Amino acid sequence: MPIARRSAIVAACSTALLAFAGTASAQSWPTKPVRLLVGFPGGSTPDVVARIVAEPLSKALGQPIVVENKPGASGNISADLVAKATDDHTIGVVINGNLTSSQMLYPNLPYDPAKDFSYISLLATAPLVLVANNNLPTGKEFLPAAAASGQKWSYGSVGVGSVGHLGMELMESRVPGFKAVHVPYRGNPQILTDMIGGQVQLALIPPGLAMPQVQAGKVKAIGLTTAGRSALVPDLPSLSEIGVKDFNLEVWTALLGPASLSPVAQKRLSTELAVIMKSPDVRKKLFDQGWQAVGTSPEGMKLRVKDEAAIMGKIISTKGIKLN
Incomplete structure (x- = not known):
């Protein structure tokens, strides 16, 4: 056999063996049930997303996915447990x-978002809806009227440092003349109740909670926090369309593991999720809950976190936002 041909055959066989070894290695994980920690109570938005994803992921991995709720400190307790896990x-x-603003808001945060995790994938995203009391103008009339009024507009959020809080602070910085005062609440349902009653004027609320109240005529929808329109609320304009420049903010959920997570496990999870998040069944279940399925590479997730952390960090620093 000619040497060139023999070398080609050897090279092909080596490539095939390496590919087989890689596949075999990937299939060797997981070797037991996988714990999926969620930093919020059962029935919360992150919990709902986690359980929708857990079922098909369990089938793909061939091992049970055990969802464990570990609420507290806005999800930071659970995130810290993941960061310190060592069993793969x-x-x-x-x-x-948990990844973009907690480090700037909590001086004693026990984990480092940039160093203590293996990023796996963004799971789902959703815009926020700027909702208003029925006494306020909406559409393109809202911002000029709000800016020209000279008054401070009250807005509710689920707490200092929440996306709803930081998002309104961001909007205030992008709309000359618009002034707002923050009113913290325990949850979005309480905000909507007080908005209907006239005790608070504005809020950024996920569409799954906001739109039923809008459709019932109890509050008004002004616009979405995304750069363009969203399939979740196709008839609602973005805030950019009505005059808020360079405004793009979403809530999202993501999957990660500890920094010690093996590359084999990280790749297997990311690969399986890329398929799962394209599944019509999963996409519909998430859509019905007010979410759009995403699925990204670890690198894509890392870039999203980096970009958003820079925006949130600037707002927190400029506004001097602190947790008591």
């Missing part, structure tokens, strides 16, 4: 703040 079978669902 503990992962977690987190929200924006």
Whole structure:
């Protein structure tokens, strides 16, 4: 056999063996049930997303996915448990703040978002709806009227440092003359109740909670926080369309593991999720809950976190936002 041909055959066989070894290695994980930690109570938005994803992920991995709710400190307690896990079978669902703003808001945060995790994938995103009391103008009339009034507009959020809080602070910085005062609440339902009653004027609320009240005529929808329109609320304009420049903000959930997570596990999870998040069944279930399925590479997730952390960090620093 000619040497060139023999070398080609050897090279082909080596490539095939390496590919087989890689596949075999990937299939060797997981070797036992996988814990999926969620930093919020059962029935919360992150919990709903986690359970929708857990079922098909369990089938793909061939091992049970055990969802464990570990609420507290806006999800930071659960995130810290993931960061400190060492068994290669503990992962977690987190929200924006756990990776983009908590480090700036909590001086003693026990984990480093940039160093203590293996990023796996963004799972789902949703815009926020700027909703208003029925006494306020909407559409393109709102911003000029709000800016010209000279008054401070009250707005509710689920707490200092939440996306709803930071998003309104961001909007205030992008709209000359618009002034707002923050009123913290325990949850979005309480905000909507007080808005209907006239105790608070504005809020940024996820569409799954906001739109039923809008459709019932109890509050008004002004616009979405995305750069363009969203399939979740196709008839509602973006805030950019009505005059808020360079405004693009979403809430999201993501999957990550500890920094010690093996590359094999990280790749397997990311690869399986890329398929799962394209599934019509999963996409519909998430859509019905007010979410759009995403699915990204670890690198894509890391870039999203980096970009958003820079925006949130600037707002927190400029506005001097602190947690008591």
